[in-house]
Amino acid sequence: MAAHPFLRELQLTLKILSRNPSAVMGGVVIAAMVLLAVGAPLLAPHDPVKLSLGERLMAPGAAHLFGTDELGRDIFSRVLFGARISLSIGLLVITVAGVTGALIGATSGYFGGKIDNVIMRLMDVILSFPSLILALALAAAMGPSLVNAILATAFVMIPKFARLVRGEALVVRELPFVAASRVAGAGHGFIIRRHILPNCLNSAIVLATLTLGDAILIAASLSFIGLGAQPPTPEWGAMIASGRKFLMDQWWYATFPGLFILFTVIGFNIFGDALRDVLDPRIRR
Amino acid sequence: MNAPLLDIRDLSVSFDTYQGRARVLEKASLTVNQGEIMGLVGESGCGKSVLSRSVLRIIPTPPGSIDGGQILFEGRDLLRLPQGEMRRLRGERISMIFQEPMNSLNPVFTVGNQMREVVRAHRSASRAEATDACLEMLDAVRLPEPRSVLRAFPHELSGGMRQRVMIAMALICNPALLLADEPTTALDVTVQGQILAILAELAGRQGLSILFVTHDMGVVAQLCHRVAVMYAGQVVEIADVGSIFARPAHPYTQGLIASIPGRVSSGELYAIPGSVPSPIEPPPGCRFRPRCPHAKGGGCSDVAPEMVRVAPDHSVACHLFTSGGLP
Numbered sequence: 001m002a003a004h005p006f007l008r009e010l011q012l013t014l015k016i017l018s019r020n021p022s023a024v025m026g027g028v029v030i031a032a033m034v035l036l037a038v039g040a041p042l043l044a045p046h047d048p049v050k051l052s053l054g055e056r057l058m059a060p061g062a063a064h065l066f067g068t069d070e071l072g073r074d075i076f077s078r079v080l081f082g083a084r085i086s087l088s089i090g091l092l093v094i095t096v097a098g099v100t101g102a103l104i105g106a107t108s109g110y111f112g113g114k115i116d117n118v119i120m121r122l123m124d125v126i127l128s129f130p131s132l133i134l135a136l137a138l139a140a141a142m143g144p145s146l147v148n149a150i151l152a153t154a155f156v157m158i159p160k161f162a163r164l165v166r167g168e169a170l171v172v173r174e175l176p177f178v179a180a181s182r183v184a185g186a187g188h189g190f191i192i193r194r195h196i197l198p199n200c201l202n203s204a205i206v207l208a209t210l211t212l213g214d215a216i217l218i219a220a221s222l223s224f225i226g227l228g229a230q231p232p233t234p235e236w237g238a239m240i241a242s243g244r245k246f247l248m249d250q251w252w253y254a255t256f257p258g259l260f261i262l263f264t265v266i267g268f269n270i271f272g273d274a275l276r277d278v279l280d281p282r283i284r285r
Numbered sequence: 286m287n288a289p290l291l292d293i294r295d296l297s298v299s300f301d302t303y304q305g306r307a308r309v310l311e312k313a314s315l316t317v318n319q320g321e322i323m324g325l326v327g328e329s330g331c332g333k334s335v336l337s338r339s340v341l342r343i344i345p346t347p348p349g350s351i352d353g354g355q356i357l358f359e360g361r362d363l364l365r366l367p368q369g370e371m372r373r374l375r376g377e378r379i380s381m382i383f384q385e386p387m388n389s390l391n392p393v394f395t396v397g398n399q400m401r402e403v404v405r406a407h408r409s410a411s412r413a414e415a416t417d418a419c420l421e422m423l424d425a426v427r428l429p430e431p432r433s434v435l436r437a438f439p440h441e442l443s444g445g446m447r448q449r450v451m452i453a454m455a456l457i458c459n460p461a462l463l464l465a466d467e468p469t470t471a472l473d474v475t476v477q478g479q480i481l482a483i484l485a486e487l488a489g490r491q492g493l494s495i496l497f498v499t500h501d502m503g504v505v506a507q508l509c510h511r512v513a514v515m516y517a518g519q520v521v522e523i524a525d526v527g528s529i530f531a532r533p534a535h536p537y538t539q540g541l542i543a544s545i546p547g548r549v550s551s552g553e554l555y556a557i558p559g560s561v562p563s564p565i566e567p568p569p570g571c572r573f574r575p576r577c578p579h580a581k582g583g584g585c586s587d588v589a590p591e592m593v594r595v596a597p598d599h600s601v602a603c604h605l606f607t608s609g610g611l612p
Binding site: 005006009113175176177179180181182183184185186187190194195198199201 | 388406451
């Protein structure tokens with residue numbers, strides 16, 4: 001037992017992950033996206049927002065890898081910078097939704113009874129709308145901007161986390177170590193923070209990875225209909241929206257951002273699936 | 286003699302169920318003296334665990350409710366204590382260990398992490414001081430290599446080790462009373478013996494009182510000073526451990542003793558006929574009457590027997606001993 005116990009567990013997780021082919025595949029895609037996003041200023045050959053009207057709608061080639069849009073901007077550069085935006089949107093949405101949802105769910109499940117009933121019915125109300133439609137309505141009501149799109153997307157994702165964590169909390173709160181903690185003098189807040197939430201973390205992480213793709217997709221959809229990122233921000237959904245008009249003649253305009261959305265979403269989904277298997281304690285050792 | 290450390294008087298607890306109100310404890314009384322190990326025996330479902338959990342008020346309410354009685358601890362009625370003060374008592378003056386050592390530790394944190402937490406929740410101590418206290422306590426429960434135990438996750442320890450960690454955690458704040466709810470039931474016999482020896486030693490050394498819940502008469506004989514026998518939610522007999530085995534007074538206790546394997550050498554093992562009555566509709570009068578070999582009509586089926594003293598440290602609730610015999 002040389003290393004710190006938490007490092008040991010982390011090492012074990014990584015070791016198991018590396019033996020799982022779909023985890024490796026998803027991980028590679030995600031890592032590639034993250035690298036492209038982080039390295040965008042270095043990798044991008046052009047300024048993503050610089051207009052160059054002389055080079056409008058050029059086909060993919062040596063000068064412009066993915067071609068140019070109707071204002072002569074380099075699509076490859078825009079897609080790279082778009083990765084920054086989309087990934088940070090996804091992470092922000094998941095963080096906001098995950099933390100809020102987990103807190104709501106843990107509180108609800110731990111206390112049970114009336115509190116649980118009231119909270120869960122509220123969550124049901126949110127769930128009863130299709131998430132995209134509700135996000136759309138919220139974003140429209142708050143006014144078109146990237147921040148509002150993020151908040152709207154996060155809001156519709158809260159119930160997913162709340163329900164999942166509540167279910168786990170219902171199980172965890174009956175476990176003897178919670179009773180043991182209570183007889184040692186722990187209060188409700190302490191038990192939720194130290195016992196309920198950490199034991200729900202595994203499934204919450206899996207859900208977060210799985211829904212990250214969805215979050216990116218919803219945010220892109222909001223941008224697509226003009227409620228999210230505003231021009232000239234190089235957001236993938238917004239790029240598809242403006243490229244749509246040219247799809248018949250200049251296929252590259254909408255296709256490349258679309259492909260990036262596709263890869264990112266698939267990458268996160270595959271990785272999330274694999275992560276679910278790996279974090280399952282029954283097959284862990 | 287001084288006032289007892291723990292004095293449970295006429296405690297009644299019931300639970301709401303779909304079939305009706307289950308009266309799980311009915312006017313149960315017992316005392317635990319300073320430095321004494323009190324055994325609490327009875328078959329499954331007789332209310333032993335509910336009794337011990339009521340002391341710390343960790344009965345889930347609803348569906349449970351404490352309907353009456355007093356639980357006097359160091360002269361204060363725990364049932365009337367405000368939540369905040371009750372919380373301060375838990376872990377500091379009264380601790381509890383449970384049957385399931387497998388799940389009694391949070392699987393996602395190291396043992397040290399959880400033990401230090403208990404120390405620091407009850408007194409201001411630096412991390413290093415807390416660690417020292419943990420090491421000392423782990424040593425007291427005779428865990429080898431306490432340092433590596435502190436760094437281990439619960440799943441890396443065996444059941445016996447985990448129960449020892451639980452005992453160490455329960456005793457780390459020097460409580461006056463330890464409630465032990467079948468702490469050795471899930472362990473094998475050798476480990477059980479070690480745990481009992483540790484408990485006996487700590488009780489003797491620290492002046493700790495233990496309320497030891499079990500259904501194992503062998504454990505009682507080995508560990509306890511006095512014994513309370515419960516049947517169907519009532520305490521039916523209390524005596525020092527010698528008297529219980531030598532002169533059991535209540536027919537139920539006699540049955541329990543007779544059914545210990547190996548005590549009677551002749552052939553088949555004795556079993557008390559019948560089964561425990563439903564707590565929802567207990568039989569009127571004496572609750573043991575339907576299974577009692579000495580039961581008579583009249584008194585036994587009409588009047589619930591009161592506790593009577595048959596010897597200086599021996600009380601029993603049975604009409605065979607009530608003054609003037611049966612009506």
